[in-house]
Amino acid sequence: MxxxxxxxxxxxxxxxGWALIPFLVVLGLFFTLVTGFVQFTFFGRMFRVLLNKNQTAAKDAISGREALLLSVGGRVGGGNIAGVAVAITLGGPGAVFWMWAIALVGMATSLVECSLAQLFKRREDDGFRGGPARTIIHGLGNDFRWLAYLYTVCLIASFAIGFNAFQGNTVAGAAQDSMGIERLWTGIALAVGTGIIIYGGIKRIAKVADVIVPIMAIGYVAMAIIIILINITEIPAVIGMIISNAFGWEEAVGGGMGAAMAQGLRRGLFSNEAGLGSAPNVxxxxxxxxxxxxxxxxxxxVFIDTILICSCTAFIILLGDVYVPGAEDIDGVVLTQQSLVSHVGNWAQYFLTVAILLFSISSIIYNYYLGENALTFMTHSKISLHTLRIIVIGIVFLGAVAPGATAVFFFSDPMMGILAIVNLLALLMLFPTLIRLLKDYKKKLKEGAEHPVFNPDEFPDLDIDHEAWKSK
Structure with a gap:
């Protein structure tokens, strides 16, 4: 061992340790510059596309809105509550600024990886399938099949198995600490709920996310807005503290600007997952x-996850009187919980437990789907699919009832590091194809199309599944 x-x-x-974060930042900046700052030029269209009522034509597919909410549900999790608190504790308030910066850069990376996943998606019996593994095979060719298999193995190990154990552990711990509910009962409830949802396939997973995600996001943001309004006169000072600490003008922790940047970038990337190749599967x-x-x-x-949800946690902490600059002996969840209580009273700890529960459930079903999608790339065996489902249900239960068991999944972060590097290399090699795709979209916008329609016949040199686009 x-x-x-x-x-x-x-x-x-x-x-x-040293390679991946600079790689993600540099590539994100590259994608931003070469695409003409797409995250800003198309910012308005993010909402217009989302509100388009005619996105779903196929009965066995999910809409763009459902796919968005499912990916938001996956990105938004414990990192938005505990991770932000840890970043502020270790890096100071300036870490928040660098979380914002990496999110703005990551929006371009997410657009690139998700557009390519859509381009090379395949129509199968249960709907559409895609993601980095299929993008590698159909975009780069069979010579890179080994790279696609490496990606799928790392994805299943890290997300479907490892991270789901941690999600179960987070929920059970919060329920026990704030409500006194034994871990066993939380584990049973989580396992049963997970089984009911994932055995319904992508349609049921998407429908559940469509309900849970708006509730958890709106509820948490509303709480933060209330706290901001209560402390409205302190907002300018807090923003000034964030900016001054971010550039080392006001040192809050040892390491100054370096600590703020390192923590902000790291926690931001862990939270929004831009460039890691997870969201393209959805x-x-x-x-x-x-x-x-x-x-x-x-x-x-990415914007919702970091600029919105993570900022809510940051302001809850920084507007309170619990956070002490330089103090590193407090747990992330505890810091957020105590800060909430200091603002609105003891009932807030129960609110936070419910928020963690919803965040974790949405992450569990998202993580499971990533594993399922990866598995279907390697095999369409029903036995394998049922085996994965049983393993995930068991892992969630194990993580909830035996907190020490999560130490077994020490491989999760390293495996995620490998799949991120594989995904980024594929994005680099396929970036010329993305530019062609983006030019096609912009051209049709200039021609007056409110919602440009993709025609695979205009890209005869690419391995595109025409069945996936025939309804357009």
Whole structure:
């Protein structure tokens, strides 16, 4: 076991330790510049595409809105509550500024990866399937099949298995600490709920996300707005503190600007997942008129996750009197919880527990779907699919009832580092194709199309599934 831990620790050091974060930042800046700042030029269309009522033509597919909410549900999780608190504790208030910065850059990366996933999606018996693995095979060719398989193995191991154990653990811990509910009962409830949802397939998963995500997002944002209004006179000072600390003008923790930047970038990337290749698996399931259309919509999920939800947690903490600059001995969830209580009273701890529950459920079903999608790339065996479902249900239960068991899944972060590097390399190699796709979308907009329609016949050199686009 020690040998395995050392091995995966080395992988983690080689990816997240020094290579991956600069890689993500540099590529995000590259995508932003070369695409002409798409995250800003198309910002208005993010909402227009989302509100288009005619996005779904196929009965077995999900709409662009459902795909967006499912990906938001996956991105928004414990990192938005505990992760932001940890970033502020270790990096100071300036970490929030760098979270905002990486989110704006990540919006372009998300548009690129999700548009390509849509372009190379495949129509199968149960709807559309796509994602980085299929993008690699159909975009780069069979010579890169090994890379696609490496990606799928890492995706299943990290998201479907490892991260779901942590989600179960987070919910059970919060329920026990604030409500006194035994971990066993929380584990049983989570396992049963997870089973009911995931055995309904992508349609049921999307429908559940369509209900849960708006409730959890609107509820949490509303709470933050109330706290901001209560402390409205303090807002200018808090924003000034964030900016001054971000550039080292006002040092809140050891390390100054370096600590703020490192924590902000790291936590921001972990939270919004832009460039990691996870969201494209969901983006490809949507039935939309043009690949870039869903790319634009998916970049909105990065904005919602970091600029909106993470900022809510940041202001809840920084407007309170619980946070002490330089104090590193407080748990992230506890800091957020105590800050909420300091603003509105003891009932807020129960509110936060419910929020964590909803965040975690949406993440569990999202993580499961990523694993299912990866599995169908390797095999369409019904037995394999049922086995994965049983494993995920068991992992969620295990993570909830045995908190120490999550230590077994130490491989999750290193495996996610590998799949992120694989995804980014594929995006680089396919970037010329993305530029062609983007030019096609912009051309049709200039011709007066309110919602540009993709015609695969205009790209005869690409391995595109015409069945996936014939309804357009």
């Amino acid at each position: 020690e040998l395995l831990e050392s091995f995966f620790g080395l992988i983690g050091d080689l990816t997240w 983006a490809a399931t949507a039935d939309v008129t043009h690949p870039v259309s869903q790319g634009i919509t998916q970049s909105l999920s």
